[in-house]
Every structure is written in structure tokens, then in C-alpha cells.
Amino acid sequence: MSDAVYFQPLAAAEISLEIKKSRFIASALPVSTELAARQFIQQHKILTPSAHHHCSAYIIGAPALSQQFGYNDDGEPAGTAGKPMYQVLHGQKIGDICVVVTRFFGGVKLGTGGLARAYADSTKQVISQLALQQVSPTCTLKLHYAYSQSATIDALLHNANISRLDSDYTESVTLSIRLPVGDVDALIVDLKQRTSGDIKIEKLP
Template sequence: MRKAYKILYKEGTGELTEKKSRFIASFCPVKTEEEAQAFIEETRKKYWDASHNCYAWVLGKNGEGKRCSDDGEPSQTAGKPMLDVLEGEEIVNICVVVTRYFGGTLLGTGGLVRAYSGAVKEGLKSCTVLTLIPARKLLIDTDYNGVGRIQYLLGQLKLITLNSEYTDRVMLTVLVPDEEVLKLQTDITEATGGKVVLEICDSIYYGMHEKEVLLFPEG
């Protein structure tokens, strides 16, 4: 069974200062290791004079692709804490680079872990994260007598109508979450006395951003 998952949709940045050291978190949506590496290199060039550019990324619907780097900081004090934050938030298709400008005071192991993870948390506040819901497009072909009943059912379930065509019959294209498809088919058939043609089409994911419906392919 497909499950909903969260992705980074729009990038963001965040910054914190700890004992005069600056920690700048930069985020980018990525789908492949190549895209993640390209973003890391771009960030390194942007902050070429920084002490460290540590990174972490998570790829794939199930977070199966992941990697992190301390970039010269003591082992397990930067990349792993950054990755832990991403995994804790359950966000995938995301890459973050935390740039450090050394302020002259050593932070110690615990201080570094708090600073790097804290920078990631701060940066996430400025990012746009979408929850993608598995769904199917359902084509509904009915006569005008059945439209009212069908629209009532769609309204009760708060389903999204993607397209409506009114000719000698009515054709509706509705976005239906996976777990509601079978029940909706049964309810519509019963409500119209079977005078309806239903066709399950594309298997997709969708998310909502500022009241806009965003569709994403299965892959």
C-alpha cells in the first residue's frame, strides 16, 4: 500500500551564532545524488572562505538514499546530527549544507552537535515542505439527474474536482486518495442507481500549497 510522504518543495535558509561562530543552513530540493552533489559544490563555492561546509541529504519516497559529511569537524558532530533532524522530520528529497565560519572559540562535541542540528531546525522554518498524498484520478460520466447526488458525496468527502465538462452528459475528473477509491465507487453507484460510468485512471500523488493543488507523478 502506498503511503503519504513529505518532500522539500521550496528551498530556504537559516542561521544561528554560537560563541561567535556562524552556522548558515542552506536547503535545496533534490531527487538524485547528482543534484545533491551539485548543490553542495555550488554552496562550497558561494562560501569558499568558510571553515566547514557540512552536509546531509535524504532521497526517495522511503528515505532509502541518505548521506552526510562532517567536512573536517570531529566525527559525528555535524553531518550525522544534521541527518538526524531531517529523518526526525521525515522529509525526503532534501539536501542541506551547514556552513561554519569559526569564531575563535572551541565548542566541544556537544556544542557542535547542538549548533549544527540547531541550524538545520532554524533553516527548516523558512522552507516549504509538502505532504504528498497517494491518489487516483477518477473519471465520472453521468447524466444530469445524477450530478446533484454525486456532487453532494464529493462535498461530504471534501474531494477535489480537477475538471468538469457539461455537454449532453456530465464528465467529472476527481482526485481521490487511495483509501477512499473503492468506497466512493460504491457510494456513487448506489446514489445514482447504477446510472453512471466510472473509470479509475492515473496513479499519482498530490499536495496542497497556498490553496493550489499540485500533482506529482508516481515515480
């Protein structure tokens, strides 16, 4: 599976479990922005102010490629909550998600290893309840080239996994195509090689 391919949740889920008298409530929500993730975390803090901790982790987009992610221990010993939660999401290639694990302390200390396992297990259990869909992110390329390159480029694109979006034929050719993110770099290399660099390529979201 390409690093760009991942799974995203279709709906929210929540589970509750008890570990050595502490109650852990894990809630997962599909999110598409960091703002939505932060709002979800804050909402839990407001709804359950009597809880001792609201630990969290979120990833926006493909976990292997995303630069939009975060995790927080919310008062638990450093590295024992948010990071283990994040590692579960990343390891299972789940993105566009925020998980909050709310803990009501029951009086028995779990130790750092026990805490890490508890938060990781809570995350695993809640995502096991999620309906997931596979996502293959795409990217748009806008190509600008001379008419003399048309046959070469058409032949190359004919065998590529692309969708043609629109084209403009004026003094030169402008063609917009959409393709999986994982195929972009290789196609750009092929286009430049086949045209001896006589092409302008714009990468769009």
C-alpha cells in the same frame, strides 16, 4: 501517518546564526536526485571557499523508506555535524531535500556535544522557514488475469483506494492501477488470496 507519507520543501531557504563566535549559515534546497544534492553541496564550497566547514545532509524520497541519502562532517569531528543534521530531517519526515550548514570558525571550540547541537539547531531553524507540502508516494501495478476472474477482481478494487490507468482485453485482461505505496502489499495479498494465485502482478515505479 504511513511511513511512505512525508513532507517536501517547495522552495529554498537560508538562515544565519552565531554560536560562541562561530557563524553558521544553513541553506536548504528541494532536490529530487542525489546528483542535484551533491551539486548543491559543491556549489556552496565554491561560493564560500573561506568557510572552515560545509557540512551536509540530504534525503531523496520518503525518509522512512529511502535508500538515497547521505551526510558529511566535512572535517568536523566524526558524527558531530552531518549525522545530527540528517537525524533532524529524518525525524521531521522531510524528504527531497538537501541542507548545507556552512561554518566560519570564531575561535571558540564547542566540543563534540556543542557541535552536534549547533548543527542540529541550524538545520531545525532553516527547515522552520520552509514551505512544505505533504507527499503520498504512489506505485503502479499491472495486473494480468483471466476473464473468469474479472468479477472477483472488480469487486475487490471497487473498495480499494486506487486509480485505474488503462486496460487491455485480448486473450486475457491486463489492467494497470495506481495506488499509495503504503497500500500496495496488502492489496497484492488480497488479490492473490481472492484469485487463489491465478493472477500475475507487476510492480512498476
